[in-house]
Amino acid sequence: MPKYKPADYEVLRRRCVELDQAGWKQGPIAQALGLTQGWVSQTLKKYRQQGPLALQWRKPPGAPTRLTPDQLCQLVEELNKGAEHQGFAGAVWTRPRINEVIKKLFDVSYDPSQVGRLLKKIGWSRQKPQPKARQQGAGAVAQWRQERLPELKKS
Structure with missing residues (x-):
């Protein structure tokens, strides 16, 4: 078929x-x-x-949205403040964390698997870790390689 x-x-x-x-x-x-x-x-x-x-072909009806456009704008504002501002340890947003913020602000709960769809709708993409820390100093790394690394290789 x-x-x-x-x-x-x-x-x-x-x-x-x-x-x-x-x-x-x-x-x-x-x-x-x-x-x-x-x-x-x-x-x-x-x-x-x-x-x-x-x-006639008709788009299949889906479930109605649970957050209004105004609520989505408010969510973006809150997420832009950062995860630490919302009381989380660390600056990384995860789907469960975002879901907690949505519950707290709007008393609406999503399955964490659907939070990604919601984030795409508001223009957010998933976070990718940086290859090296922003705080890392080039001088400190060079010094560590010259002094500490040879000691570690000996033992």
């Missing part, structure tokens, strides 16, 4: 109805379109009940 994109099904539904109106049986229609007989049956049933509107 071929894999179709969701929008392709509108074309298939229209073709299904055309073949039905041309006198084809459901089995041959399903075989010609590469779909199941149940799909053909449901498509024809919806067409009989709702007419041509039943054939």
Whole structure:
């Protein structure tokens, strides 16, 4: 059975109805379109009940958003203040930490796996650790390599 994109099904539904109106049986229609007989049956049933509107592609409805655009702006402001400002040890934001802030501010809870989707929506990307510490001084590193490293290699 071929894999179709969701929008392709509108074309298939229209073709299904055309073949039905041309006198084809459901089995041959399903075989010609590469779909199941149940799909053909449901498509024809919806067409009989709702007419041509039943054939149109519609974006599947999702759950309504739990945070308003204003709340998302407020969340960005709070996150920009930093994790330590919110009472966390360290400056790194994690999904569970962000979820705690959302709970505290808006009394809304998300599954941590969905916090990443929310962050993408507000334009945040995941944090990547820096390869070396910002606070690291080049002079101190050079001195450590000259003095301490040879001692460690000896033992």
